[in-house]
Amino acid sequence: MQKMIISGCNGKMGQVVESICKADGNIEVVAGFDVNQAKRDYPVFVSPANFTGEADAVIDFSSPKALDGLLAFAVERHIPLVLATTGYSEQQLAQIDEASKQVPIFRSANMSLGINVVLDLIRRAAAILGDSCDIEIVERHHNRKVDAPSGTAIMLADAAKEGLNYTPEYNYGRHDRREPRPKNEIGFSSVRGGTIVGVHEVIFAGRDEVLEIRHEAQSREIFANGAVKAAQFLSIVTAPGLYNMQDLVAAQNQGGAQ
Numbered sequence: 001m002q003k004m005i006i007s008g009c010n011g012k013m014g015q016v017v018e019s020i021c022k023a024d025g026n027i028e029v030v031a032g033f034d035v036n037q038a039k040r041d042y043p044v045f046v047s048p049a050n051f052t053g054e055a056d057a058v059i060d061f062s063s064p065k066a067l068d069g070l071l072a073f074a075v076e077r078h079i080p081l082v083l084a085t086t087g088y089s090e091q092q093l094a095q096i097d098e099a100s101k102q103v104p105i106f107r108s109a110n111m112s113l114g115i116n117v118v119l120d121l122i123r124r125a126a127a128i129l130g131d132s133c134d135i136e137i138v139e140r141h142h143n144r145k146v147d148a149p150s151g152t153a154i155m156l157a158d159a160a161k162e163g164l165n166y167t168p169e170y171n172y173g174r175h176d177r178r179e180p181r182p183k184n185e186i187g188f189s190s191v192r193g194g195t196i197v198g199v200h201e202v203i204f205a206g207r208d209e210v211l212e213i214r215h216e217a218q219s220r221e222i223f224a225n226g227a228v229k230a231a232q233f234l235s236i237v238t239a240p241g242l243y244n245m246q247d248l249v250a251a252q253n254q255g256g257a258q
């Protein structure tokens with residue numbers, strides 16, 4: 001039985017993670033962390049430091065504000081951490097890097113398998129089309145999302161950057177500029193409305209031809225499932241390090257974690 005803690009347990013994603021853990025049969029949710037103290041059928045702590053029981057992993061879908069407490073908890077208690085929250089600052093990403101030298105940490109701004117196939121396609125498309133096409137990313141999410149552009153949109157741009165033979169500038173909004181689009185930029189457009197779970201389109205627009213690579217998340221379960229798989233992966237991996245979906249997919253292809 002794997003003992004799991006859900007950080008952000010009273011949020012939309014936290015509740016989906018909880019139902020997946022319960023349906024699994026081999027996972028016991030031993031605690032939750034959340035500033036929202038709504039009752040669940042396991043204890044919920046505002047601060048990770050208040051939990052003194054045993055746990056095998058923490059899955060976090062909460063807020064960048066929870067990061068300090070989570071990292072301190074994971075390092076001190078040596079409990080692996082799955083960080084699915086998005087919107088971290090550069091400084092926070094460096095903190096995550098530092099903590100991963102002491103405890104296994106899995107971080108991905110998108111836990112779905114499909115997006116990770118898309119990343120590979122984007123890298124290859126950018127390598128071939130980067131010189132002849134302009135690259136633009138359009139993302140759509142529900143009206144409760146707080147960060148823009150989405151963490152996934154940035155991951156997609158980073159994948160394009162890896163394939164390009166020049167360093168692109170990321171442009172997050174053109175409202176204050178009156179000039180044509182420079183060649184070396186990747187533009188982001190964010191749509192927010194209703195209950196859209198998440199749509200990402202990467203557009204390669206060339207002279208007289210346009211290629212679009214599109215991913216649509218139709219439920220939150222794809223992310224929650226990926227996060228639970230990541231936690232299972234971390235409970236097998238014992239070495240500290242910063243892991244991502246590519247490590248998980250590689251381990252699955254080899255029939256288990258190394």
Ligand SMILES: NC(=O)c1ccc[n+]([C@@H]2O[C@H](COP(=O)([O-])OP(=O)(O)OC[C@H]3O[C@@H](n4cnc5c(N)ncnc54)[C@H](O)[C@@H]3O)[C@@H](O)[C@H]2O)c1
Nearest residue numbers: 008010011012013034035062063066084086109110111223
């Ligand atoms: N990586 C992925 O695949 C993926 C997929 C979906 C959402 N997300 C990200 O997960 C996060 C949560 O998304 P959501 O839709 O469930 O949001 P939500 O607002 O429904 O839930 C967030 C929960 O975290 C709690 N919280 C806020 N600040 C906290 C703090 N300082 N300490 C502890 N708990 C705190 C809130 O009370 C809430 O219950 C967001 O950053 C979102 O972008 C990532």
